[in-house]
Amino acid sequence: MPNARIAYLRVSTQAQGRSGLGLEAQREAVRSHLAAAGWRLAGEFVEVESGRKADRPQLAEALAACRLTGAVLVVAKLDRLARDAQFLLSVLGGAGEGGVVFCDLPTVPAGPVGRFLVTQMAAVAELEAGLIAQRTRAALAAAKARGAKLGGWRGGPKVDTAAGTKARQEQADAFAATLAGIVAPLRAGGASLRQIGATLTERGIKTARGGAWSADAVAAVLARLPA
Numbered sequence: 001m002p003n004a005r006i007a008y009l010r011v012s013t014q015a016q017g018r019s020g021l022g023l024e025a026q027r028e029a030v031r032s033h034l035a036a037a038g039w040r041l042a043g044e045f046v047e048v049e050s051g052r053k054a055d056r057p058q059l060a061e062a063l064a065a066c067r068l069t070g071a072v073l074v075v076a077k078l079d080r081l082a083r084d085a086q087f088l089l090s091v092l093g094g095a096g097e098g099g100v101v102f103c104d105l106p107t108v109p110a111g112p113v114g115r116f117l118v119t120q121m122a123a124v125a126e127l128e129a130g131l132i133a134q135r136t137r138a139a140l141a142a143a144k145a146r147g148a149k150l151g152g153w154r155g156g157p158k159v160d161t162a163a164g165t166k167a168r169q170e171q172a173d174a175f176a177a178t179l180a181g182i183v184a185p186l187r188a189g190g191a192s193l194r195q196i197g198a199t200l201t202e203r204g205i206k207t208a209r210g211g212a213w214s215a216d217a218v219a220a221v222l223a224r225l226p227a
């Protein structure tokens with residue numbers, strides 16, 4: 001089945017699965033990708049499970065079908081599969097000879113080079129998430145040690161908003177630091193803000209809020225880096 005592709009779609013909640021929220025966008029991305037390349041869809045597996053969980057029965061069945069038929073596993077977006085580099089490696093290794101392609105990374109080549117690039121993207125995403133969580137926990141712990149009350153206001157004394165602002169600023173600084181090795185050389189080489197944003201998108205990297213890169217979002221990251 002040289003032109004066959006098997007799609008894997010994932011949403012996080014039962015409500016999303018019932019409503020089709022998220023699924024239809026993924027399905028359309030797969031359909032467009034296959035149509036452009038002249039490939040045919042041989043099967044589709046839909047998972048309703050958190051991306052943090054490695055136990056995914058539908059993914060296991062999709063991988064088994066790929067190994068059995070030689071089909072390629074198609075995923076709409078890298079983050080629909082995994083943000084954990086170790087888990088991603090296990091999926092890439094379990095897909096068989098056909099491998100895995102991502103509709104949001106059309107320029108990533110097949111084979112060992114593509115596997116290396118995708119793994120690096122997942123590692124960056126995992127690092128970003130870990131650093132942001134680490135800095136957030138440290139900032140909240142420091143605020144609590146100073147006696148600040150954390151959480152929403154419930155009619156008692158007001159929460160220390162300065163502590164929350166500082167925590168958000170530290171999160172933004174940590175996020176910018178993880179991208180310094182990518183954006184700083186591009187900017188020094190004369191790339192525009194939009195070009196840098198396009199490069200980050202091609203590498204599967206999202207903004208700190210999980211959105212798309214705009215010129216303003218890139219400028220905000222650069223502003224937090226040392227001159």
